[in-house]
Amino acid sequence: MKFPTKKLFLSTVVAASIAVFPQLGEHSNAHAATMNTHQVLNYGETNSSVKALQEKLKDLNYYHDALDGIYGNNTKKAVKSYQSDHGLAADGIAGPNTLGKLFSTASVSTKKVTKTVTTDLEKGDHGQAVKDLQSRLNALGYKTGGVDGIFGNNTLKAVKAFQTDQGLHADGVVGPNTRAALANPKAVSAEHTASKTTASQVNDIIADAKALIGTPYVWGGTTPSGFDCSGFTSYVFAKNGMTLPRTAAAQWSAGQSVSAPAKGDLVFFATTGSGVSHVGIYIGNGQFINASTSKGVVISDMDNSYWKPRYLGAKSF
Incomplete structure (x- = not known):
């Protein structure tokens, strides 16, 4: 009569394992299980919660640096970018509203993937390719308002001005023709050559x-x-x-x-x-x-x- 009892006990253990660990293979839920979403994480902090924050932001294509658990400039920028994309106050502080929304999101990027230099760049893009574009435009005298990797209005205006000077369609999209002109500009207007450094x-x-x-x-x-x-x-x-x-x-x-x-x-x-x-x-x-x-x-x-x-x-x- 003990054998059925043992069988029942083993079955119970198996069932409990399934019930307790149904999603250990799901990366985002593993993060959520270890993150206290009611805390406030801010610039300068160093702890395991910051690392979990970085991992989650990296899952969603907002953070691209080392998972070091240090809430530095890059982490703050990633948080602000996420907040901006999700209708939150973009203050760079990961509080309950931000953490709650972030850790309830599946680990599938809803953010536009950063484009490479061989892909068209346009308003709204982020990343190193945009930084490279901004640096090149600034070097040619077309001021983008900084090199922040964000293709905003100032970068758009600079691209259009450059395209106009090069006789290109001034649509503000950096495609093959504009990339070629940036690499080897035919001419730059006097407005943009008079003084590169203001x-x-x-x-x-x-x-x-x-x-x-x-x-x-x-x-x-x-x-x-x-x-x-x-x-x-x-x-x-x-x-x-x-x-x-x-x-x-x-x-x-x-x-x-x-x-x-x-x-x-x-x-x-x-x-x-x-x-x-x-x-x-x-x-x-x-x-x-x-x-x-x-x-x-x-x-x-x-x-x-x-x-x-x-x-x-x-x-x-």
């Missing part, structure tokens, strides 16, 4: 450069955790919508020669041999800001005994 941009470039004083020197460094000389100039200019070549020598080749540097121009030096090997940003009064190998990002005097004999010239962008 007075406002110059002030912003200098302010952004000064904000990085004290950043250590790192060979090959391109981020605020450490810069080399051309990584520093490239980073500061990119923050202001202008794409520079990566190396000091390439920046020298790309710029327009000037007889004397003005604020915001790049100044170049030969520190090893006779060719260009160092670059900095001229800030006026005979001074430039640069990522030096010995002191990191500092302000230096162009007329001191080290820099003056090594100065090669200045280029504007």
